[in-house]
Amino acid sequence: MKRTLGTCYYPEHWPESQWAEDAARMAAIGLTWVRIGEFAWSRMEPTPGQYDWAWLDRAIDTLIAHGLKVVLGTPTATPPRWMLDRHPDMLALDANGHKRGFGSRRHYCFSHQGYIAECARITTDLAKRYGARVAAWQTDNEYGCHDTTVSYSDAARHAFRDWLAQKYQSPAALNRAWGNVFWSMEYADFAEIDLPNLTVTEANPAHAMDFRRFSSDQVARFNRVQTDIIRRHSTAPISHNYMGAVVDFDHFATGADLEIATWDSYPLGFLSDRIAASADHKRDFARQGDPDFQAFHHDLYRAVGAMRSGRAASGGRWWIMEQQPGPVNWAPFNPDPLPGMARLWAWEAFAHGAEAVCYFRWRQAPFAQEQMHAGMLRPDSEPAPAYHAAAEVAQELAAMPDVEHTTPPIALIFDYASAWAWATQPQGRGFDYFNVVFGFYKGLRRLGLSVDILPPSVTDLSAYKLVLAPAIATLPDALITALAACPSALIGPRSNSKTPEFSIPNPLPPNLPGLDCVVARVETLPPDLPVPLAQGGTFHLWREKLEGSAQVIEETTDGWPALVAHGGLHYLAGLPDEVALARILTRLCAAQGIEAAALPEGLRCRQSGTRTFWFNYAAVEVTHAGHTLPPAGVAWD
Amino acid sequence: MKRTLGTCYYPEHWPESQWAEDAARMAAIGLTWVRIGEFAWSRMEPTPGQYDWAWLDRAIDTLIAHGLKVVLGTPTATPPRWMLDRHPDMLALDANGHKRGFGSRRHYCFSHQGYIAECARITTDLAKRYGARVAAWQTDNEYGCHDTTVSYSDAARHAFRDWLAQKYQSPAALNRAWGNVFWSMEYADFAEIDLPNLTVTEANPAHAMDFRRFSSDQVARFNRVQTDIIRRHSTAPISHNYMGAVVDFDHFATGADLEIATWDSYPLGFLSDRIAASADHKRDFARQGDPDFQAFHHDLYRAVGAMRSGRAASGGRWWIMEQQPGPVNWAPFNPDPLPGMARLWAWEAFAHGAEAVCYFRWRQAPFAQEQMHAGMLRPDSEPAPAYHAAAEVAQELAAMPDVEHTTPPIALIFDYASAWAWATQPQGRGFDYFNVVFGFYKGLRRLGLSVDILPPSVTDLSAYKLVLAPAIATLPDALITALAACPSALIGPRSNSKTPEFSIPNPLPPNLPGLDCVVARVETLPPDLPVPLAQGGTFHLWREKLEGSAQVIEETTDGWPALVAHGGLHYLAGLPDEVALARILTRLCAAQGIEAAALPEGLRCRQSGTRTFWFNYAAVEVTHAGHTLPPAGVAWD
Amino acid sequence: MKRTLGTCYYPEHWPESQWAEDAARMAAIGLTWVRIGEFAWSRMEPTPGQYDWAWLDRAIDTLIAHGLKVVLGTPTATPPRWMLDRHPDMLALDANGHKRGFGSRRHYCFSHQGYIAECARITTDLAKRYGARVAAWQTDNEYGCHDTTVSYSDAARHAFRDWLAQKYQSPAALNRAWGNVFWSMEYADFAEIDLPNLTVTEANPAHAMDFRRFSSDQVARFNRVQTDIIRRHSTAPISHNYMGAVVDFDHFATGADLEIATWDSYPLGFLSDRIAASADHKRDFARQGDPDFQAFHHDLYRAVGAMRSGRAASGGRWWIMEQQPGPVNWAPFNPDPLPGMARLWAWEAFAHGAEAVCYFRWRQAPFAQEQMHAGMLRPDSEPAPAYHAAAEVAQELAAMPDVEHTTPPIALIFDYASAWAWATQPQGRGFDYFNVVFGFYKGLRRLGLSVDILPPSVTDLSAYKLVLAPAIATLPDALITALAACPSALIGPRSNSKTPEFSIPNPLPPNLPGLDCVVARVETLPPDLPVPLAQGGTFHLWREKLEGSAQVIEETTDGWPALVAHGGLHYLAGLPDEVALARILTRLCAAQGIEAAALPEGLRCRQSGTRTFWFNYAAVEVTHAGHTLPPAGVAWD
């Protein structure tokens, strides 16, 4: 596989006279890809039905003429102002019932049929006109960004009722599934069912959960309209650029309709804005980003990129479509990255299997919402640090022969529906599925381990020695079978604790083959009330009272079972802190002959094919395993 | 008086085949009471006007057949979905004007006449059908829970205008009473008056205060419709289950229409969610609950339960209708209670005079909103800890002969209207009437004292040696007279500082007979700026500048009078911290010959008739007065 | 110039029988001015078109008869309730689209033509009737208070579209200016443009910024309607009472239509509620107020008061119209001022050039919203501390001959549009223009320096040796020329970083004559990540990467230029902390022969004419320069 670089470019933002020079400079530093078009609807179709393709023809001509490959985006994330006159009710409403209006982007409801038809129309036009010329496609832009997966509009209400009718067939079946008898919440007709916002106290969690499932399905449906059209007119692969830390819709589901998964990686913005971490951690890594956040997404999107082809997760096709180049504009604080990070981030992506890394954006725009977002060029067209970083990576890539990927010994299951489940019913403040799973992932990475992330639909885990499946609300039967067949599996806490209808199952969880234990009850713990484990470390936030005859491997100091097992099947009865998790993972790895040893603070590694890559996220020099890495240093064996 | 136990049961949630076994198990462990029906409207009347009583007949038959007594709830807290089609405007609106919709519970506005008529109809049906068979009634469920006392609907607006017209008779009188000349806020017609939400800056506090009074009256009126009907068809006593820490309506007013006051006691949830306490305190008592919060409500509801009969407050009839059995689902964190607490809580209620304690609920529901709320049984029908606790208490009750209540030497006045007054006009962030009064109550309890809580309508205090009346906005004349006749009374801070019209009185407060002192001005203090008292401790948050010739008993270090007196009448010029309060109370008790001595941390006692009960809320063993109590320990002399 | 005292009085709040005694007492303690009328519309015009002037005639008669001078306010901040029936759409809407209703004050949208016409009518009536009798006028009351500058009403929407059409002439020009191509935000018609609220993510900052400019213009337009009318009927000077810390509209713009600027000074409320300061600072000065906040506003309003006359800023006419007399009612906490502060505050205002200081209010109102706000008299008409303080100041004024003002050597530019710019685009949480400029002002004051504050329209700085112009988004050409001509100027950070269209300029900022440096990029820093300067202190929150050949005077420890210069023109590349700022200012002052030395904590001085005044804001005695000042002490040389 050839590794390549690229950038995001907006010819419509710049005088046409500048395009050729821009293209020449891109090519000169070794870029391959240029993504264009995804926000340009008002220029493609300035008034309804009257197209202006001439400028886009010339822009694509110019880029191709300089040897660049074009990724063309459908412009459906930014409907022009006139669209609102045609479809006044196309806007999403927020949970308070307020319209989310025109004036920025993503101002549409995924359930609005009229808008979907407009998107189909512009996509058809684009696919027909450019299907043979572009090298790849992108649908829309960052589905779900700015909390746009969920809408409380009339269109959503009607579509939700229809979705429920399809799923349950009768109101009586829905009432039974949701337990609506509980507070006289029973419905006599699907038309009586409202969206679960603005209730007096919390809505039925089964109601809320179905609304989240529905909302996710609407995104996949919206995306599929476009991919179906594009494929009729183009053989170029289709991608979507997912936004990091967005879990409101199931990326595996959209992934099934796309050849390539891409994601937009803004390490400093994410650390500042979207990661649950201590103040010290945020300060120590403010100019580098969290040392595991990018890797987690790389491994996740590698799996998402394998959904359509049916390849192994370790071989999924994926890119970074937008790579942070310097300070961004949207986080609470926007520091300058440490010199070298724009190179490190690219190499880390390649080490995790990326096909391409595109820096966002070519030139900093001096106007509009993102004027304070760095580019590869400054607004005055002088090079910014990422310009030089990209040139350096391009040269390094040229010198390094491609490697094939191998499958690591460890896998971690990631289940979007569980993110919705625990957002619906955290039971303790801060119980957040992403952070729970990310905590286990960090635990593995701190031990120097490489990981495959897998969807819950996986049925064959035979490639792995150890599989983790924490906090999955409902374990599919096939996954239970596969986990039971693993040499070693770590399940829990909270795994398999809900039926598909979002009830507590009977028999009680975890209900795993051969493992005689039930979760008699659970408790959530304030931050200052962790429960110590007898062997060190603590459970925090969440723990369970297990009963049964399963072998007890670890206990809490107050004598509750903490880790139980039956053969290779392990169940963990709480959320372990760093110390407890390191011990537990080390023991499980040792039992499977997997090498695991704590890395120095901020150092991370990735085994990729025959090479081991090392990345120093620390702000200080680190020496380990024969390498001395400066801050932002990259090394490989 | 016979002390009994019970539980809350929802036959409509379970297969009919399970009812008999459930009833048998309840009886077997010694339960007496089963509350049913309060959320079952959609099963009693599945479609408008078409009743289904058969299942309820059989459920009641089954319970009675097993020797259990039934408390039947009117189902008016959960109108079925079809009710909304009949009365689309019956929903409450929140302060932002958003509808509080269907999908959970308490989705109605107390002022909606159409809904009140529907409630009268179903109550009539229930009272006629079951009036002779049930042993007690409950109206609705937890009035005011989920902030539902106040509504900003059209129904509320119209009712409020009418209420104002009745009260003031002319707009001119209202303008004078409210001081509407202040900012040209004068009205020419009652129809011009809006609810006090969505004003540019704060509304006139007199306006806000009248709206709170009105909102409280609407609850009492709503409740009285049901009690009037039930009494026509049944001689069984009528109760309502108040929710702890809800002070938005006057419980004494609804109490006047009820034979029994009950309350729903969730010690861990309340500590986590609703008590102003230090982080250390919350951590130390996370598994036990605040050591005074339950007792305060016990004493309060004993008084509420005396309103209708006119008995002395010490002899009011009251129950716990819902007793926390294990972890709940609704607090920010939901830890498991310390083993033994489910027993301690019950015994503490009995020590304070409860007739019955009912655990909520019989079996944990595996579905809907409260699926993570523990029960006496697990969802798989196995016993949970509260099942065993109840059985243990039942046996202990059988062994302990009844005792008569005695009146303690100390009383504390609790005035709901003052809670509204200071919520309307805190003057300093965090000045909260409940917490102010609760602070004085804790001060008494830390000294081992038992207390009667009394309504502000009390006119005879001759049974008490010491009466506290802090922060009562307007002292009724009769209460002032009674306080002045007490051997000792502690009044202030902020007591009697408002006229009934919510103005500053002239003469200035406190205006007490014989006590020559006026509050020249007041100040509110940030948490880091307490004012030391000369004898130790501080005033925090609130203090007053007193002028006049009254005898100064204590001073602040900057020379302001802190405590003044005329005979037994004491006025306190600020909010004392724990140290200052302990000294002041100790001195007042000593003067009246009341024994008072600081108890060990977490230990509490209650004198009840001839017995003294001891309760150890601490997480460690405590030895005191010849008793050694383990954590959660209970002892009696 | 004669210095005078006054008070704010509401005859409509009190029985007419009390007026004469009130007036006599005012005169007796030496007050000159009485402001009346500004909230009395419902008494002037109880029903539409039916006036009642008799009471106001008599009130004015009474005051004048006692030798007092009347400032008459137009009552337009409090339209009566009947106004809403005539103009139901006159209310402002908040950013969520909720009506800001009747029931307090300032319930109008500045863009509503119907309400403006009503204001013109009542102003005409007042001006005609009282134009010859009153000594001064006040328009409305505290424009912008309670966040009322900005409204999202239909009236505002229509007016904004018209304002944009006037400014840009064509939608295409607007699209170019705003960069609307960015996210397909282009408009085909001005009627398509909405207000910038309720967008999915942030609106185009150019859109938001134009809306803020428009909103400010609407205030000036509203005010001008009244001043034009008053001048036709009266020669008395016209004022408006600005509220401290309100920067939502351009006070210099309204100032151009007013003879006198006044402001409402509530030092304790402001410190508690509106100043970004450490908890320690807030505690240490809780009873005194911030030692610089009042002085800053004094200097600011001196400049605002010079706008119409064209006088030098140092000679502008200004008053304090409302001086805090004791505890107020509206801050989170409302402590009692230290004894002496009511005198200190008045003397400090006079030292900064105030013509008059009026205490708010004569008598504490026992009713309505401000009943907990102290007055000069208690509600029972007994003197409160401010009564005595005013009497003392009156006597001291009588003993002190007037002094002429001199121009200090230092000026600081204050630009309201920059406050809107950085509120629109902070880029780092907490980057707030007022606090940035106030930080520089405090730095000067801690060195004992007196300062003129100047508008950005200033073109002649020849009177000053040192001029500071930090964080001005767009420096006008004439100001750049004037700064370049100064002996010394300190510009930056962030100065001149935006075009008038709110884009990044090309060439990059700061683009100052002769200074070869560009801001290559910027970063914002979390509070725990300041950047040390090589010579001590730090940059916090904001810093810039400067490139170019300009002389580097200071560097950060990581080697970025921190302060560069070309001749007297200095550019600062970050926000200095106290230590760094003191050093930089000391160096600049030394170079210009300006004496500067750090003052003791809490002590401040002001050079006024031939006198130096000293003010002790500390809660402890301070000795300095031959003066020993007690807490709240005032001294002069």
Ligand SMILES: [Zn+2]
């Ligand atoms: Zn709203």
Ligand SMILES: [Zn+2]
């Ligand atoms: Zn309940």
Ligand SMILES: [Zn+2]
């Ligand atoms: Zn004011």
